[in-house]
Amino acid sequence: MARAATTTDATEAVPDTGTDAYTDADPAAAGPGRRGRGRALRPGPLAALLTAALLVALTAAVSLGSVDIPPGEVWSVVGRRLTGQHPAPGTRDLIVWQLRVPRALLAAAVGAGLGLVGTAVQALVRNPLADPYLLGISSGASLGAVGVIVLGTGMGLSLTVGGIAGLTVSVAAFLGALAAFSLVWLLARRGGGFSPLRLVLAGIGIGQFLTGLTSYLVLQTGDEQQTRGVLFWLMGSLSGATWGQLAVPAAAVVLGLVLLQGRARGLNAMLMGDETAAGLGVDVVRLRREIFAVTSVLTGVLVAVSGAIGFVGLMVPHVCRLLVGGDHRRLLPLSALTGAVLLVVVDLIARVALDGQEVPIGVVTALLGAPTLLYLLDRRLERN
Secondary structure, three states: OHHHHHHHHHHHOOOOOOOOHHHHHOHHHHOOOOHHHHHOOOHHHHHHHHHHHHHHHHHHHHHOOOOOOOHHHHHHHHHHHHOOOOOOOOHHHHHHHHHHHHHHHHHHHHHHHHHHHHHHHHHHHOOOOOOOOOOOHHHHHHHHHHHHHHHHHHOOOOOOOOOOOHHHHHHHHHHHHHHHHHHHHHHHOHHHOOOHHHHHHHHHHHHHHHHHHHHHHHHOOOOHHHHHHHHHHHOOOOOOOOHHHOHHHHHHHHHHHHHHHOOHHHHHHHOOOHHHHHHOOOOHHHHHHHHHHHHHHHHHHHHHHHOOOOOHHHHHHHHHHHHHOOOHHHHHHHHHHHHHHHHHHHHHHHHHOEOOEOOOHHHHHHHHHHHHHHHHHHHHHHHO
């Protein structure tokens, strides 16, 4: 009983080891009992606030566009559809239910997933500047998708490039992510040892190699319009989203949240270092393998439906950590909510920023994420 109590207390807060890059870069990452303690907000009210913000963002995403639809009419259409009533006549019902609602919900699912993966990856490598694409998984997914699009068209197959390029492309992206995951894991485990630094270096190396192959395949397309479509997809896009594309990513995000939430205490312990975590009864090798597998599969699913969207997984965990501290039992669900709100808003900006032209989501997130990264680096330099 005494050992169990000690383990629980130790994993609730992440002490400063003095050299841990994770806690050095962000005082709020230390969790309760550290300097960020006085600033930490209560997770319950914050979750309620984020849920309300998500509903507002979803309403705005469905309401605004080339044809503006009043929020009252939006909810009227949604209510009719959900209760099985006969749809209202006219094109607005089609715009709301068939075009904008599935896209807004897909944006929420992808944003939630990226927030989850970013939080888990930062704990996995003990570095607050890590994001889901640091480990090369998105590069594998992109290579799989582009390979099927380019080679499939070359063989006369009918494939379209939109927010999702058909079921075949999604499967290829997912398999590419798993292949990249396997390569990175084998390199990181080579020689029987394992360290976060080796995992990061393996991910960067594999990611750059796969990105080079992807660029080569893009250059092999003979159709200029197809090349533009592939590049647009690679920069992140949810255009063409349908109800049929929503089920798999939504289920993957929910399952990922459940699995990661069940390992939240282990993630807290890992931030103190492998030896300390092992002393607290955590099987570090097994936990790291499980976290890496969950984040890789989830990243593959998300990239398959949205392309590569950067910076969300970097920004969201930091914002949430500053608000509630570094305890992953609170951090994971709040990161999912924050990511959902952020990407719904970003997708709305991408749709309405330019008249008659959609901006890739990755462009918008880069414009938001780059200043955030510079701020974090400046903050760390000031602390050091």
